[in-house]
Every structure is written in C-alpha cells, then in structure tokens.
Amino acid sequence: MSHTIALVDDDRNILTSVSMALEAEGFKVRTYTDGAEALRGLTSQPADLAVLDIKMPRMDGMELLQRLRKQSAIPVIFLTSKDDEIDELLGLRMGADDYIKKPFSQKLLIERIRALIRRLEANAAGPDEEGGETLVRGLLVLDPGRHVCTWKGKAVDLTVTEFLLLKSLAMRPGHVKNRDQLIDAAYGESIYVDDRTIDSHVKRLRKKFREVDDEFAQIETLYGVGYRYRDE
Numbered sequence: 029m030s031h032t033i034a035l036v037d038d039d040r041n042i043l044t045s046v047s048m049a050l051e052a053e054g055f056k057v058r059t060y061t062d063g064a065e066a067l068r069g070l071t072s073q074p075a076d077l078a079v080l081d082i083k084m085p086r087m088d089g090m091e092l093l094q095r096l097r098k099q100s101a102i103p104v105i106f107l108t109s110k111d112d113e114i115d116e117l118l119g120l121r122m123g124a125d126d127y128i129k130k131p132f133s134q135k136l137l138i139e140r141i142r143a144l145i146r147r148l149e150a151n152a153a154g155p156d157e158e159g160g161e162t163l164v165r166g167l168l169v170l171d172p173g174r175h176v177c178t179w180k181g182k183a184v185d186l187t188v189t190e191f192l193l194l195k196s197l198a199m200r201p202g203h204v205k206n207r208d209q210l211i212d213a214a215y216g217e218s219i220y221v222d223d224r225t226i227d228s229h230v231k232r233l234r235k236k237f238r239e240v241d242d243e244f245a246q247i248e249t250l251y252g253v254g255y256r257y258r259d260e
Contacts, residue, residue, distance in 0.1 A: 031145055032056040034075035036066040036092065037107065038084045046079075049134040055141075063087030067095055070102070076148075077103045077141060080124075090122060097123045101175060103144045103188045107132065120228035125189040126215070143216050148188050165198045165257065168246070182240045189214045190233050193226070194257075197247065202259035204250055230255060 033055050037043055043059045050057045058075060060066035064087045070078065078096070082089035093104055106127040120127070126140055163170040169178045175191060177184045186194065196213035197205055205213075207226045214229070230247060237244040246258045 030054055030056050031076040032058065033141065034058050034060065034066065034070055034078040036060045036063065036078065036084070036089070037081040038062055039081070042081075046134060046137065049138065050141075053138055063089065063092035067092055070096065071099065074100065075102065077105070077144060079105045079107060079137070079141070081107045083109065093122050093124060097185070101185060101187055103148060105137075105140055105144065120225055120232070123187050123190075123232065125187050144188065147192060147214070147216065163195060163198060165201060168198060170195055170198065179237055179240050179244065184236050184240055186233070186236065189229055190236070193229055194233060194247075197255060197257035201257045204254050204256045206254035210255065 033050055035043055035046055035050070035057055036059075037046075038061050040061065043061070047057045047059055058069060058073070060069055062084050063080075066078075066080075067087065080089040080092055084092075089106060093106075096102060096104070104124045104126075106124045108127050108129055125144055128137055128140060162172075167180045169176075170191070171177075172191075172195065175186075175188075177186050177191060177194070192214045193210055196210060210226050214226070230249075234244070234247055237246075248256050248258050250256065
C-alpha cells in the first residue's frame with residue numbers, strides 16, 4: 029500500500045527534489061508552500077505523514093503543528109535550521125515525532141519516514157501479532173490497534189512516539205527503562221537521537237496526562253538512570 033506524504037516548505041527547490049525522491053521510492057506526495065495552505069489541504073485530505081519546515085511565511089511550522097494537533101495525531105517530522113536546538117526541543121515538546129537538520133540528505137529523510145511508518149504500523153498490529161493487544165494498567169488503557177489511550181476513561185491524544193514510549197514503560201510497571209532502551213522502543217535500533225529528545229517527549233506525555241488529571245504521577249524519573257511506570 030502506497031503511503032501519502034505531505035511535504036511543506038517555502039523552498040520550491042526542496043519541494044521538487046524531495047518529491048521526486050519520495051515518488052521514486054513509491055510514496056504519493058502532496059506539496060504545500062506555506063502552513064496556511066497545508067492546514068487547509070491536510071484538513072480536507074489527510075495524509076499518512078507530514079514533513080514540515082519550521083521557518084515559513086504566513087504560518088510557520090510550529091503554528092501549523094499546533095493546529096494539526098487539535099484535530100489529528102498524524103506523524104510529523106520537522107525540518108530545522110542547522111544548530112537550532114531551541115527549534116528542535118520546542119518542536120518535540122509541541123508534539124513532533126522527529127526532526128532533521130537542514131541541509132539534509134534525501135536518503136536520511138526517506139529512512140526516517142520509513143522508520144516512522146513502520147513504528148505506526150507495528151503499533152497498530154492486530155491482536156494476533158506482537159504488541160497488538162490492548163494494554164490495561166490500572167486506570168490506563170492503551171489500544172494500539174486503534175491508537176487510543178485513555179486515563180480514568182478520558183481520552184489522551186498521543187503522537188506515535190509518545191504512544192510507543194508510554195507503552196514501553198507500561199508494559200513492565202516498576203522496571204526502570206534507560207534512555208537508550210526508550211529510544212529503541214520509540215525510534216527503532218537503527219535511528220540515533222539525542223537523550224534530550226526522550227526527555228522532551230516524556231515532559232510532553234506528563235503534560236497531556238495532567239491536563240486530564242492534575243494528580244497524574246505514574247511516570248517517574250530516576251535521575252541519572254531513566255524512567256519507569258509506577259507499579260500499582
């Protein structure tokens with residue numbers, strides 16, 4: 029099955045060259061030159077994954093992501109300026125799944141897109157496949173097949189990365205997972221990301237749960253070690 033990628037960048041040279049590379053790999057591509065145009069397009073015709081440039085006129089990638097997250101858990105990869113760590117961390121805290129620094133290789137982008145799609149599909153595996161069973165941990169319910177998370181019966185909207193991180197922790201309550209183990213769970217063993225990326229995702233997870241329940245404290249930090257899901 030061919031997946032549809034939404035590519036959003038105000039640089040038409042990038043749109044053209046990356047579109048050609050993605051189409052050569054079997055993807056369908058829809059391109060947008062600014063965030064406002066992309067929001068309209070993705071609202072009327074959802075894609076399987078979006079690649080967003082951060083710095084764009086009219087509506088930048090940050091604002092676009094914020095608006096998309098109100099209506100969709102679509103996987104998002106940010107394109108960030110070289111050495112702009114503020115953009116990277118802010119983007120992850122707002123709900124991006126991954127980021128790539130400009131200038132980037134098209135091969136790397138395609139690898140990251142494929143990895144993110146594999147994670148999404150693996151997370152939605154049927155009940156007879158690994159990881160497809162609904163996971164219940166006290167007041168937490170995770171349904172990978174429908175990508176649904178609830179706490180105390182209330183829905184918590186998670187990105188693909190957030191869902192996989194939480195599932196990895198909740199699978200073994202009380203057991204500590206270091207950042208490398210969480211990176212493997214969320215990104216796969218072939219993808220390198222910085223430790224701070226995991227920290228940003230965990231902060232985002234806690235914030236989302238506390239919006240539903242301000243007493244949520246199931247995800248514990250063990251400084252210098254990692255994280256664990258609190259045993260009931």
